[in-house]
Amino acid sequence: xxxxxxxxxxxxxxxxxxxxxxxxxxxxxxxxxxxxxxxxxxxxxxxxxxxxxxxxxxxxxxxxxxxxxxxxxxxxxxxxxxxxxxxxxxxxxxxxxxxxxxxxxxxxxxxxxxxxxxxxxxxxxxxxxxxxxxxxxxxxxxxxxxxxxxx
Amino acid sequence: xxxxxxxxxxxxxxxxxxxxxxxxxxxxxxxxxxxxxxxxxxxxxxxxxxxxxxxxxxxxxxxxxxxxxxxxxxxxxxxxxxxxxxxxxxxxxxxxxxxxxxxxxxxxxxxxxxxxxxxxxxxxxxxxxxxxxxxxxxxxxxxxxxxxxxx
DNA sequence: GTTCGTGCAAATCCTTTGCAGCGAC
DNA sequence: GTCGCTGCAAAGGATTTGCACGAAC
Numbered sequence: 001x002x003x004x005x006x007x008x009x010x011x012x013x014x015x016x017x018x019x020x021x022x023x024x025x026x027x028x029x030x031x032x033x034x035x036x037x038x039x040x041x042x043x044x045x046x047x048x049x050x051x052x053x054x055x056x057x058x059x060x061x062x063x064x065x066x067x068x069x070x071x072x073x074x075x076x077x078x079x080x081x082x083x084x085x086x087x088x089x090x091x092x093x094x095x096x097x098x099x100x101x102x103x104x105x106x107x108x109x110x111x112x113x114x115x116x117x118x119x120x121x122x123x124x125x126x127x128x129x130x131x132x133x134x135x136x137x138x139x140x141x142x143x144x145x146x147x148x149x150x151x
Numbered sequence: 152x153x154x155x156x157x158x159x160x161x162x163x164x165x166x167x168x169x170x171x172x173x174x175x176x177x178x179x180x181x182x183x184x185x186x187x188x189x190x191x192x193x194x195x196x197x198x199x200x201x202x203x204x205x206x207x208x209x210x211x212x213x214x215x216x217x218x219x220x221x222x223x224x225x226x227x228x229x230x231x232x233x234x235x236x237x238x239x240x241x242x243x244x245x246x247x248x249x250x251x252x253x254x255x256x257x258x259x260x261x262x263x264x265x266x267x268x269x270x271x272x273x274x275x276x277x278x279x280x281x282x283x284x285x286x287x288x289x290x291x292x293x294x295x296x297x298x299x300x301x302x
Numbered sequence: 303g304t305t306c307g308t309g310c311a312a313a314t315c316c317t318t319t320g321c322a323g324c325g326a327c
Numbered sequence: 328g329t330c331g332c333t334g335c336a337a338a339g340g341a342t343t344t345g346c347a348c349g350a351a352c
Contacts, residue, residue, distance in 0.1 A: 128294035143279035
């Protein structure tokens with residue numbers, strides 16, 4: 001995980017250079033995304049933002065999120081098999097990297113492995129696809145949940 | 152890809168042994184899912200089902216889909232970064248396997264590679280998670296779309 | 303005859319959009 | 328002063344749910 005403050009500066013710089021307006025709400029949201037503590041979803045970001053800006057709306061959160069996604073600075077993590085949950089986001093490290101998703105408590109941890117070059121080559125060779133990015137997620141039970149319940 | 156007829160029999164057998172009712176609509180849907188030609192979404196399955204049962208409803212498609220998902224006999228493939236599309240489904244092979252998703256035409260191809268045992272071990276070791284399943288999807292441009300447009 | 307599945311409509315949930323007013327620049 | 332951003336409310340789209348009728352067993 002990158003240093004949040006450094007990542008924050010990085011994001012600010014990118015927005016400035018593209019001449020986007022740095023409204024206080026936007027800056028606060030970017031600060032949250034720079035650390036992306038716990039891989040928050042839109043509602044969680046909204047909740048944290050409300051503490052500073054009681055009139056902020058969810059729509060604003062989504063708009064900024066979409067802006068950053070288009071810039072490739074935020075990664076969207078969709079959890080499947082787990083109904084009723086929205087996407088989670090990672091603005092700390094937008095490079096494709098694996099996630100470990102606990103099917104019990106929905107905790108998300110960053111994985112440290114990466115796909116080997118052989119695998120990428122094999123996939124491209126077999127299919128003829130030109131691979132642009134990928135997504136690798138593991139579903140399982142986190143240590144805490146293992147400790148709690150048997151099974 | 153498994154032989155669709157064989158997979159169909161397999162699915163029928165599993166439903167029978169759990170004493171689910173084999174209504175004509177359900178049987179027809181299972182036949183579609185056994186091949187899962189083109190990794191259809193719910194709307195596509197519904198469309199194909201309508202040809203045989205003009206009064207079928209989307210709700211019924213979803214209900215059967217959920218039943219089979221819970222039984223672990225259908226894999227749900229969620230495409231992200233591509234808005235306005237629902238999940239796609241694979242009832243031919245419910246074992247986790249990679250997919251190649253074309254970001255242009257949304258074609259989905261089954262990948263032939265699988266994660267190495269080392270990667271799985273590494274992930275479990277680093278995180279302490281007990282990994283149950285995983286998901287590996289590649290995003291790129293399929294050969295047809297590469298041929299069409301430059302870039 | 304029972305119980306489960308179907309099909310309709312309405313409801314849900316996340317996310318997006320339209321628009322008027324405000325604020326960054 | 329301009330134009331983009333905000334925030335509200337309403338719309339949108341995929342999926343789910345409630346319920347009464349009909350069909351599988």
